Amino acid sequence: MPEPSGNGSLLALDKVSRVFDTDPPVLALVDADLTIQPGDWVAIEGPSGSGKSTLLNVLGCLDRHTSGTYRFEGVDVTALSDRERAGLRSRRIGFVFQSFHLMGHRSVVENVMLAEVYRRQSRRGRRERAMTALERVGLTNRAEFMPTRLSGGEQQRVAIARALLGSPSLLLSDEPTGNLDSKTSEKILDLFADLHEQGFTIVMITHESHVAQRADRRIHIRDGRLEEAR
Amino acid sequence: MRIRRSKRSSRAPVMQRSGMTMLDLADEATAGLFARPGRMILTVLGTVIGIAALVATLGLAKTTGNRIIGRFDELAATEIFVTAKTGTDGVTPESLPWDSPERLQRLEGVVAAGNLTNVDTDGGLISTSPISDPTSQTEFELPVQAGSPGIYAATRATLATGRFPDGGNSERGDRVAVLGSGAALKLGITSVAQMPALRIGDDVYLIVGILESVGRQQDLLGSVIIPEGTARSTYGITTPDLVIIETRIGAASLIARQTPLALRPDNPAALTIASPSEPQRVKDAVVNDLNTLFLLLGGVSLLVGAIGIANVTLVSVMERTREIGLRRAIGATRGHIAAQFLLESTAMGFVGGVVGASVGTLAVVVVSVTQGWTPVLDPATPLLAPIGGAIIGLLSGTYPAVRAARMEPVIALRSGS
Numbered sequence: 001m002p003e004p005s006g007n008g009s010l011l012a013l014d015k016v017s018r019v020f021d022t023d024p025p026v027l028a029l030v031d032a033d034l035t036i037q038p039g040d041w042v043a044i045e046g047p048s049g050s051g052k053s054t055l056l057n058v059l060g061c062l063d064r065h066t067s068g069t070y071r072f073e074g075v076d077v078t079a080l081s082d083r084e085r086a087g088l089r090s091r092r093i094g095f096v097f098q099s100f101h102l103m104g105h106r107s108v109v110e111n112v113m114l115a116e117v118y119r120r121q122s123r124r125g126r127r128e129r130a131m132t133a134l135e136r137v138g139l140t141n142r143a144e145f146m147p148t149r150l151s152g153g154e155q156q157r158v159a160i161a162r163a164l165l166g167s168p169s170l171l172l173s174d175e176p177t178g179n180l181d182s183k184t185s186e187k188i189l190d191l192f193a194d195l196h197e198q199g200f201t202i203v204m205i206t207h208e209s210h211v212a213q214r215a216d217r218r219i220h221i222r223d224g225r226l227e228e229a230r
Numbered sequence: 231m232r233i234r235r236s237k238r239s240s241r242a243p244v245m246q247r248s249g250m251t252m253l254d255l256a257d258e259a260t261a262g263l264f265a266r267p268g269r270m271i272l273t274v275l276g277t278v279i280g281i282a283a284l285v286a287t288l289g290l291a292k293t294t295g296n297r298i299i300g301r302f303d304e305l306a307a308t309e310i311f312v313t314a315k316t317g318t319d320g321v322t323p324e325s326l327p328w329d330s331p332e333r334l335q336r337l338e339g340v341v342a343a344g345n346l347t348n349v350d351t352d353g354g355l356i357s358t359s360p361i362s363d364p365t366s367q368t369e370f371e372l373p374v375q376a377g378s379p380g381i382y383a384a385t386r387a388t389l390a391t392g393r394f395p396d397g398g399n400s401e402r403g404d405r406v407a408v409l410g411s412g413a414a415l416k417l418g419i420t421s422v423a424q425m426p427a428l429r430i431g432d433d434v435y436l437i438v439g440i441l442e443s444v445g446r447q448q449d450l451l452g453s454v455i456i457p458e459g460t461a462r463s464t465y466g467i468t469t470p471d472l473v474i475i476e477t478r479i480g481a482a483s484l485i486a487r488q489t490p491l492a493l494r495p496d497n498p499a500a501l502t503i504a505s506p507s508e509p510q511r512v513k514d515a516v517v518n519d520l521n522t523l524f525l526l527l528g529g530v531s532l533l534v535g536a537i538g539i540a541n542v543t544l545v546s547v548m549e550r551t552r553e554i555g556l557r558r559a560i561g562a563t564r565g566h567i568a569a570q571f572l573l574e575s576t577a578m579g580f581v582g583g584v585v586g587a588s589v590g591t592l593a594v595v596v597v598s599v600t601q602g603w604t605p606v607l608d609p610a611t612p613l614l615a616p617i618g619g620a621i622i623g624l625l626s627g628t629y630p631a632v633r634a635a636r637m638e639p640v641i642a643l644r645s646g647s
Contacts, residue, residue, distance in 0.1 A: 053640065062559065062639045083563050086248035090561020097643060101556040105265040117258060118561030120249030162560075174643075 009071075010038045010169055010201050011059065016068035018054050018224075028054035029065065030224040036203065038169070041196045043215035044205045051224040052205050053174075059203060060093055060172050061085045073169060090118045094163025096173035096204075100155045102147040108158050109134065109143040115165040133161040137191060153184035160191060164200075171195065173204040177211055189214045248561040250569075259573040262550075273542040274582040276535030277622060281586025281615045282593065283528035289594030289607040291521045308341070309446055310486050311504040312473040312493065325500055326470045326493065328458070331380040333492050334473070339481030344381025345470035346447065349374040349461050354431025356454060358417050372413050373453045374430060376461030382408075384474040386445030390414075392422035393439050400459035407435040410451035414440045430454065433464065447474060532622060535582065540626035543575045547634040554634055555642025564635035571631040572624060579623020583616035590615070 011034075018029040028051045036042055046052045057063035058070065061077055070077045072088060080088065089095075094115075102111045112130035116123075134140050137157040147155055156176060163171055176192070177185035189211065192202055196216075204215065212218050218229040263270050314325030326345070327333070334343040355369040381387075382394045395406050407428060409419060419426050419437060426437045435456065444450050461467050473493070477485045486505035490498035547554070554567055591612050598605035 057640045060559065062643075081247070083247040083249075083565075086558075086561045086563045086566075087246045089559060090248045091246055095556075095559040097556075097559075099552075101552055101559075101643070103261075103265075103553065103556075106261065115560055117254045118248045118250055118557070118566060119246075120251055120254075122251075123253065 008038070009035045010040070010073060011036050012069075012071045013058075014069040014071075016058060016065045016070055018051075018058060018063065019066045027224050029058065031068070032224075032226045034219065034226055036170075036201065038201050039196075039199050040217060041192070041202045041215045042204070042217045042219060043212035044203065044219050044221055045207065045209065045212045046221035047207055050221045052207070052221055054224070055221060055226075056172065056174050056205050059170075060095060061089050086118065090115075091166060092169045094160075094165075094168040094171045096156070096159050096163050096171065096176050098175035098178035100147075100152075100159045100179070102155055102158055104146070104148055107144050107146060108139065108150070111147060111158055112162045112165055115162045119166070129165060130161070133165045134158075136164055136195075137161045151184070152180050153187055156180060156184075156188055157191065160188075160195075164195075169201060171200050171202045173202070175206055176204055177206070177208070185211065248563060248566070250562075250566050255566075255569060255573060259570050259577060262546075262570065262574050263577060266546075269542060269546075270578060273538055274578050274585065276538035277532065277579055277582025277619050278535075278586040278589060280528055280530075280532030280535040280622075281583050281619055282589035283531050284525065284618075285587050285590025285607075285611055285615055286593040286597075287521060287524035287528055288611050289590060289605065290524075290597060292606040292608060293594060293598055293603050295606075308477050308479055308482055309505075310475040310477060310482060310489065312475065312489055313471065313502045313504075314469070315500055315502050326473055328378075328462075328470065330470060330473045330493050331378050331384075334475055334485075334489065335380075337485060337488055337492060339478050339485050341476040341478055342380050342383035343473060343475045344384040345376075345378040345458060346381055346450075346472045346474060347376040347458065347461065347467050347470050349376050349456065349465050349467060351430055351465065354433075356413075356417070356428055356430055358419060358426060358428045370416055372416065373449070374461075375450065375453045375455050376458045376465075376467060377408075377450075377455045378458045378470075381455075381474060384476045385447045385450060386476070387450065388442045388444075390440045390442035391420075392437070395438060395457045399438075400457035403460045403463040404457060405433060405435045405460060406438045406457060408439045408441060408455045409437060410441050410453050410455070411443070412452040413454055428454070430456075536579075536622045536626040539575050539578055539623055540629060543571060543627050543630035544633065546574075547571060547630045547637075550634075551637065551642045554637050555639050558637075558639035559643060567637075568631040568635040571634045572627045575627025575630070576620050576623040579626070580616050580620040582623070583619020586619065587612040587615035 013032050013034040016029060016032045017027070020026040020028060032055065044052060044055060054063070058065045061072070064078070072092065077085065077088070103114065106114070109127060109130050112133050113126050116126055116129070131140060131143060134143055137160050139154060139157050139161065142150060142154060142158075147158060150158065156179075160171075163173075177188055180188060192204070193214065196202055202215070204211070206212055220227045220229060312326065312330070316325075328345070330345060331343040334340050351374050356372045356374070357369040379395065379397045379400060387394075390411060392408070395404070395408060398404075399406050409417065414420070417428065419428075419440065422437055422439060427434050428437055429435070441451060458470075475485060475489065482505050486503045489503055490501045494500050557567060591607060594607055595605045597603075
């Protein structure tokens with residue numbers, strides 16, 4: 001393993017900024033410092049336009065930051081090639097999105113199996129691994145269903161199962177309950193709590209404070225600046 | 231691929247790069263295509279039509295080309311007509327020697343040769359009855375031709391009845407005649423069993439045979455043919471008008487070059503040699519014009535097909551924005567995204583090529599059957615067609631694939647719900 005820096009933290013942002021080269025330039029993220037330890041459950045709260053999405057994209061290695069250092073498991077992400085960053089996304093980060101992003105023409109289990117496609121991994125046992133992931137979210141009985149036949153909460157659980165496949169170091173979710181009613185939202189958050197109990201590191205981005213309340217740490221973002229609530 | 235992977239993992243890399251096995255890539259592309267099967271079929275249709283038109287054109291060109299050569303093989307490719315140039319310097323009336331057939335028979339490759347000369351009968355009419363019947367016509371104006379014994383073989387003449395006059399008839403100047411089928415019909419002669427005779431002017435000739443058909447020199451069928459020796463002694467013809475040569479297949483051009491020297495070593499330029507190559511070339515040119523037109527049509531439909539694929543793939547890229555975003559999030563690089571869309575469009579082109587080649591081949595067979603031709607198709611044509619289709623798919627998928635690859639995952643993920 002590469003030598004970890006930042007006291008074994010899972011990820012560490014050090015004065016990370018993201019400036020968009022528009023006219024005038026937009027400072028979406030300004031000197032962000034953030035350290036997340038393995039096993040943390042962190043909520044990032046903020047209104048729309050606060051820089052939440054930019055932070056999500058930087059954390060998820062979907063976007064390159066303009067300045068500062070971002071270490072993931074001690075590795076400086078800035079120095080990685082596109083393919084290595086893609087590998088990091090594929091193996092280390094599980095994404096959960098607001099609108100689930102399931103493929104409508106594929107069964108539930110096939111949707112979960114998709115997570116392994118970009119890992120250049122043998123297909124042997126892929127279905128079994130997907131079934132195990134579905135078991136963790138309690139959906140084994142829906143494995144052969146098409147996603148369109150599932151409720152919103154069930155669809156989000158399929159998406160979580162997909163994110164869990166291969167046991168990533170970080171579960172990164174973007175408004176995971178944004179498309180769900182409050183009762184279903186609670187159930188999804190209960191599932192997150194379970195996963196947190198099991199030792200998963202969870203970062204969720206939300207604009208709803210009752211969702212953020214469930215996390216251990218709450219970080220506010222406003223105008224691209226982070227501020228941790230203690 | 232697996233070897234590379236195991237190498238990397240044993241080295242404990244800084245960060246494992248993302249990657250995709252060929253099998254997974256093929257799977258994802260197939261799934262992408264079959265998500266909308268109806269649209270895929272319509273998209274492929276353009277390529278199908280284009281490839282089918284090309285294959286059918288090439289096949290029909292080959293088929294018709296083969297047909298023409300087949301017909302010419304029988305006759306035109308083996309015939310040579312020799313005439314004397316008239317009015318040129320140094321040409322005597324006796325331009326063609328009487329022994330031309332004998333001289334030509336000595337050449338390797340000559341199957342048969344014979345002289346043919348129009349006989350001027352001085353207005354003598356032809357009749358079979360000595361009595362003038364006022365109620366029906368008994369005297370006819372028919373062409374009379376003098377033929378050397380070899381002329382029948384050289385024109386591929388067949389007999390309906392009787393025999394051909396031989397060399398002896400010619401040498402002795404016998405008064406015998408052969409009727410063409412048309413001439414026989416006119417004169418009302420159907421059989422030579424009763425030894426019918428005819429009169430040319432005042433001379434009486436024994437009819438020894440009636441022609442059924444000739445392969446070449448069709449005017450013989452409407453003529454009265456008398457032996458050459460007879461014509462020389464009776465009508466004083468001075469030189470053969472025409473020498474007809476039948477050669478072995480493939481020997482025509484050689485014999486055509488040798489003939490002037492064999493017949494007129496003193497003045498080869500005095501002869502006109504008509505050999506088979508020219509009419510064939512004319513036919514070829516006609517076929518080529520048609521080919522060009524159809525190939526052009528096939529090309530245009532292929533272009534339309536390619537634009538169709540490009541268009542649909544582009545629409546598909548726009549529609550699948552969310553999917554692209556998701557794929558990027560779960561580890562796809564821009565390259566992986568581009569590869570998948572390229573593979574999808576290439577597969578569509580390939581399938582279009584396969585189906586188009588089948589349809590085109592079928593069209594060649596159907597047209598050939600209805601026309602009674604032998605279908606001929608270069609085996610490379612249907613085999614190359616799918617490759618051509620795949621290349622078209624690849625090219626037309628390039629721009630959409632680039633668009634898909636350039637898409638920012640951030641925007642792609644947030645779009646719609």
